[in-house]
Amino acid sequence: MLHSTRTRRAAVLVPILALIPVATGLVPDRGAQPPEPANRDASEVAARIVTASLLDGQAYDHLASLVAAAPHRLSGSPGAAAAVEWARKRMTKIGFDEVRLEPCTVPHWERxxxxxxxxxxxxxxxxxxxxxxxxxxxxxxxxxxxxxxxxxxxxxxxxxxxxxxxxxxxxxxxxxxxxxxxxxxxxxxxxxxxxxxxxxxxxxxxxxxxxxxxxxxxxxxxxxxxxxxxxxxxxxxxxxxxxxxxxxxxxxxxxxxxxxxxxxxxCRWHGDAPSFNVVGDLLGTESPEEIVVVGAHLDGWDVGHGAHDDGSGCAHALEVVRLLLDLDLRPRRTVRVVLFMNEENGLAGARAYARDHADELDRHVFAIESDRGGFTPRGFSTNAGDEALAVLRELAAPLDEIDAGSVDPGGTGADISQMAASGVPLAGFLPDGARYFAYHHTENDTLDKVSERELRLGAAAIAVLVHAVADREQPLPRNR
Amino acid sequence: MLHSTRTRRAAVLVPILALIPVATGLVPDRGAQPPEPANRDASEVAARIVTASLLDGQAYDHLASLVAAAPHRLSGSPGAAAAVEWARKRMTKIGFDEVRLEPCTVPHWERxxxxxxxxxxxxxxxxxxxxxxxxxxxxxxxxxxxxxxxxxxxxxxxxxxxxxxxxxxxxxxxxxxxxxxxxxxxxxxxxxxxxxxxxxxxxxxxxxxxxxxxxxxxxxxxxxxxxxxxxxxxxxxxxxxxxxxxxxxxxxxxxxxxxxxxxxxxCRWHGDAPSFNVVGDLLGTESPEEIVVVGAHLDGWDVGHGAHDDGSGCAHALEVVRLLLDLDLRPRRTVRVVLFMNEENGLAGARAYARDHADELDRHVFAIESDRGGFTPRGFSTNAGDEALAVLRELAAPLDEIDAGSVDPGGTGADISQMAASGVPLAGFLPDGARYFAYHHTENDTLDKVSERELRLGAAAIAVLVHAVADREQPLPRNR
Missing domain, CATH: 3.50.30.30 (Glucose Oxidase; domain 1)
Known part of the structure; x- marks a missing residue:
């Protein structure tokens, strides 16, 4: 699981990129700065991520593509299988270093x-x-x-x-x-x-x-x-x-x-069916064996298109890695996107992930899930102990510039919660909550209910926190 | 302009209401508490206003009624006249003490x-x-x-x-x-x-x-x-x-x-046409001659329904007074709702108001305008000088419980800005801005783009600040 050959390639990128001259002129020099983790100013990095997402973010494109390819994604359905294939291709296109389908067994119910x-x-x-x-x-x-x-x-x-x-x-x-x-x-x-x-x-x-x-x-x-x-x-x-x-x-x-x-x-019950979590890694430059999970769930109900629940979360997670790649902000640790299957009616994917990765959960430094819709970011809620909470607050503080820097104790995410017992500090992305439960689990949860700007702001907020945790010199203090 | 007879009636309400026994049981005792300005705890009052708006608020009803009665409200058009009549009736139904149509002359252009x-x-x-x-x-x-x-x-x-x-x-x-x-x-x-x-x-x-x-x-x-x-x-x-x-x-x-x-x-130009600002007063209990203006503009473009621009502002302003009446929170000073005509293409209503009320602008203690859409409240921006700014921050602080308590220097509102030269401290309601300029001035600015909960939160936020300013023992320090 250490991806040694890929890791070396990632590490070698640094000196090569350093030779490319930075363009001058009107165009921002996004993408041309070599990563220098030790010297990066947190606020400057955060501002670059937010600006890139607002100007050229692709979170909404990911979402529009998902709901077109697989509008109905209930576990065990042909739509869920289409979503798995979509996610695999999308991760590959974005340029994740490794993309895997990890099996799980889900219930297959039909309305x-x-x-x-x-x-x-x-x-x-x-x-x-x-x-x-x-x-x-x-x-x-x-x-x-x-x-x-x-x-x-x-x-x-x-x-x-x-x-x-x-x-x-x-x-x-x-x-x-x-x-x-x-x-x-x-x-x-x-x-x-x-x-x-x-x-x-x-x-x-x-x-x-x-x-x-x-x-x-x-x-x-x-x-x-x-x-x-x-x-x-x-x-x-x-x-x-x-x-x-x-x-x-x-x-x-x-x-x-x-x-x-x-x-x-x-309603009909078809018993169990095979399915998959879709997992993609952006390998760390220095400690690729240490992992920061960015989670969302790929399944959804069979009504509406799951645009907010949880297509937006999937779009956020994919966009985190796309932004980091686009900005040459590959962090020290591995950023792993996990698009979980079966959050809505069984958590089979979440349980399979925690079980199949049990031997590396002690190297899971942090996990965050986006499953509260694609609205304007307000902050994060976390199960982190006092020590990790203080660190998360410091790392999220640069997001105050978009009023999204709060970190408070609270619920995290149904999927990542399966890792809580292993002491992994967890967080949930917390967007404005006024509209979520008007659309949630209805025919009304469709793409037109998602604001592109709100989705881009959310992706940026998560990317800032994930980058900061994954690139921090010390790992986040674990929960006991 | 001192409304003396009405003022006495308003003041007499207090002892009468105090005789009505407070209901007990499951129903909140809204409406049964006599106003006791000196003893009110600001946070408790704010919480009551927010709760009442979230549970039983009518902001969305005002808006739905407006866009049904007068979807197109461009100055000089039959729709604008219908909106004036609608506003007059709505204020009367809500129970404003005085409702007036104040004339202005507007341009009449047609697409x-x-x-x-x-x-x-x-x-x-x-x-x-x-x-x-x-x-x-x-x-x-x-x-x-x-x-x-x-x-x-x-x-x-x-x-x-x-x-x-x-x-x-x-x-x-x-x-x-x-x-x-x-x-x-x-x-x-x-x-x-x-x-x-x-x-x-x-x-x-x-x-x-x-x-x-x-x-x-x-x-x-x-x-x-x-x-x-x-x-x-x-x-x-x-x-x-x-x-x-x-x-x-x-x-x-x-x-x-x-x-x-x-x-x-x-396009066609029909010259000038007669129209009106619609003005409604909730008379103050102690200093009815001192006025706090809550403004919005009643006109709108001829495309879409002006649901956010500025139907939502009109709904906010009306709901401020309805909430205060419903909760028996009539403040010391008069709260005056002004639904201005012709913000979009001339500011004729705003100029007429400032001109026709010139002799009482020194008793205009504060004016606030809502003209940035009906989205989740984030705070307020103001032209207030340092002294008034500090007071406004203190008065808005109870809104931190809904993350809407910030007050910062900035733009206020095109209509109320006509009063700036008279030293009236001004503020603009500041909601989440992610979606406004996606809908603004388009066919897309329709009721379905407004979230009822977001609109209710906004009305509550404005009501809390307006009540606090209007009920404060001292008037707000004026601008110089």
Whole structure:
């Protein structure tokens, strides 16, 4: 795993480049300066990266290319396979030193053709369809659907208290996303348990189906899908999300009297399928065996194009390396882009990576993931201990010039979190969060929702921090 | 102008409200707390305003209603008149104490039906249309257009050096918006002179027409209009903007050899027309004669719906007062919303306001304008002197909880700037600037480009600062 021949080539680049005279005149001398890690001024390097990304960045081109080649990338699907092939080619084109497909085994679930939540009582609304999406992983209903009375439940406590009333009914989990929370990620975290645990908890009490209010910050008619879980020994019941507008309508109906609905889904389960993480290395000049991971997930839901979730993260990660190559900023350590498979419904890629690279995780100096959309960068959140946190803050400080230099304790990324137990300091890219949960997991998550300038700023912010960590004389202090 | 009877009514509200018992239970007790200015904790007030806006804010409703009632609001047009009537009704519905239409005289220009920039040479591109919009205020071309050779000019120096070559030609001003600048407003400022001065400077050198590269941060096929100026004694020549994609194509053609094009516009000029600023007061409890202005402009271009420019600013301003009323946070001083007419092509409303209120400008304690779009708030820019700047920073500090508390010297707002000479401290609302100049003055500036959450956050940020200034024991130190 030490890539010795390639490493020597990378190291030899330095003196060769030093012989090329720097161009003078109006054109910035990007690309013509030899790397001199010890002498680089951090702010000057950061400014060069941001300027290059703003002027000539290709993050949006990566994203547009991905969503054109593989708009639907659910694990196990032909789209996911197309995305893997796309990523391999893109890394090669960018000029990564090594590109590998690393195998993993993923679940292969399909939405199917029918998904319907149709009111059947009271008479005044009979036949009205509520816009819905099956939750990822849901079992199908019987053909023709399940027809039952609705019981609205807004907390686990309420479910426990009313469990005697649940048998034979469709549980409607209606706790809203708390819009008053300043962090939309906290709002999401406070409601998503209904999606992940709802089918299990409702079935334990004898429910025949589950409908949830979409876990979303916007009030509109786009339902939001997302993974739901089952548990061995508990009946698997079908589960769907309705749009927030539909949920507000259903809330009003339920408040007035008994409501019944018909839930029909024809989801299919195809068992396990082979797939891949796509891994590309930009080898370090001095310590190529020490690795900084830049992660994102290549899979996505089967609705919309996953432009923000997580096409933008993939674009960010690829662009980090393209920028460093373009600016001749190859750092001391290896920068490894990992485009993980199966974040959305299983984390198979993340687990495979942590398992297959177990013997080199002690040389993973840092890992960062971008999985919160392609919006204006604000900073980073991290699990780093006090010592590493202080270093990260110092390294990110030059990003204050674009108001993106904050580093605070917080969540990092579902994929890289598999490395936490090995003491790898982790970080999550933190963009402006106002719009993410309006688009997340919907038909609406398409390229036109991504601002090219915002995406370029984000790629630059990540590149600045990654370069600084990978090029620092000392490795980042590890977590204990 | 002292509104004495109304003032007394407002002051009397306090003891009456104090008798109403505060509701207990799940519903927040918004609206039930009597105002106690001296005891309010600034952070608590700010948090209440932000929470109310995030949970139940109506900024987006104001905006949706405006663009439905008056999508095209160019000064002098029936749409602008509809917007005035809409604003008057909306202020009344919100519960402003006084609502007035204050007259001003505006120019009435119409785009007309024909606007075309068509290549006529070289032969390989003859007949190709470049997407364009007439610049606001442009004279028409003769019917059938003006056909002439193109001369590309990227600076005033170049125009001066090549002035002998300009006669009889169409000048193509092609200096790009500098994407590398961190502030897109600086990028705009560095290119917009081509739009405002181009027709005059080109005509002085004998040009027969002007085409400019759209002053825009995005590379796409939406041309951006905007006002152009003429000068007495200089021939008025027709002027249009082409999209940035069209500009890049034209740049490539011009680099290869002579290019000719046909510029046809049938703009019409209808002289002056009567119109109005719409002004609404929320009277202060203690010093109603002291005024804090919250401004935005009600007019907009005739393309797109002016959702960001400046429908969002109008929504912000209205929502400031609605929030303060809803939360029973009526401040000591009067908060006056001024929706100015004719910001885009004349500033007639701004001049009328400064003229007609000249005798009370010494009691205008502060004026703030929102005219940079409805994006996530980042802070404010101000012309305030050191003393007032320090106070504004202290008052805005509670907005750090939503990363919107910065106050820095900088531009404020075109309308309120008419009050600068009177020493009124001014500020401009400063949202995230990444997307504004992608939509500004285009068909693309529509409601779907505005995020409800971003708009609510912005309204809350302005409301917090306005409330703090209007409710402060001492007035803000004036500028000298």
């Amino acid at each position: 199917g053709e029918v998904q319907s939540v149709r009111l059947t009582a009271p008479a005044s609304v009979t036949g009205v369809e509520l816009r819905c999406l099956a939750l990822g992983g849901s079992v199908p209903s019987p053909e023709g659907g399940i027809e039952a009375e609705v019981i609205a439940i807004s907390s686990w406590d309420e479910l426990a208290q009313r469990s005697a009333d649940v048998a034979g009914k469709i549980v409607y989990f209606n706790r809203p996303f708390d819009l008053a929370l300043r962090s939309t990620f906290e709002g999401y975290g406070g409601a998503v348990d209904q999606r992940s645990r709802g089918a299990v908890e409702a079935a334990k009490a004898g429910a025949v189906g589950v409908v949830i209010r979409s876990v979303a910050s916007a009030i509109d008619d786009f339902p939001h899908t997302g993974g739901t879980n089952y548990q061995d020994g508990v009946t698997r019941i079908p589960a769907a999300a309705i749009s927030t507008l539909a949920a507000e309508r259903l809330d009003a109906l339920v408040a007035r009297g008994p409501v019944r609905l018909n839930l029909e889904l024809d | 007309g039906e024909v606007q075309s920039v068509r290549l006529t040479a070289p032969a390989s591109v003859t007949g190709v249309e470049l997407r364009c919009l007439a610049l606001g205020g442009s004279v028409p071309s003769p019917e059938g257009g003006i056909e002439a050779e193109v001369i590309a000019i990227s600076s005033w120096d170049e125009l001066a050096q090549r002035s002998a070559d300009v006669a009889g030609k169409i000048v193509y001003f092609n200096r790009p918006f500098d994407l590398a600048l961190r502030s897109t407003f600086e990028g705009y400022g560095g290119a917009v002179d081509q739009r405002s001065r181009g027709a005059v400077e080109a005509a002085k050198a004998g040009a027969v027409g002007v085409v400019i590269r759209s002053v825009a941060s995005a590379i796409d096929d939406f041309p951006h209009t905007g006002g152009t100026n003429y000068q007495d004694g200089v021939t008025r020549i027709p002027a249009a903007a082409i999209s940035t994609l069209a500009a890049e194509r034209l740049d490539a053609l011009v680099a290869r050899g002579p290019v000719r094009l046909n510029l046809e516009l049938d």
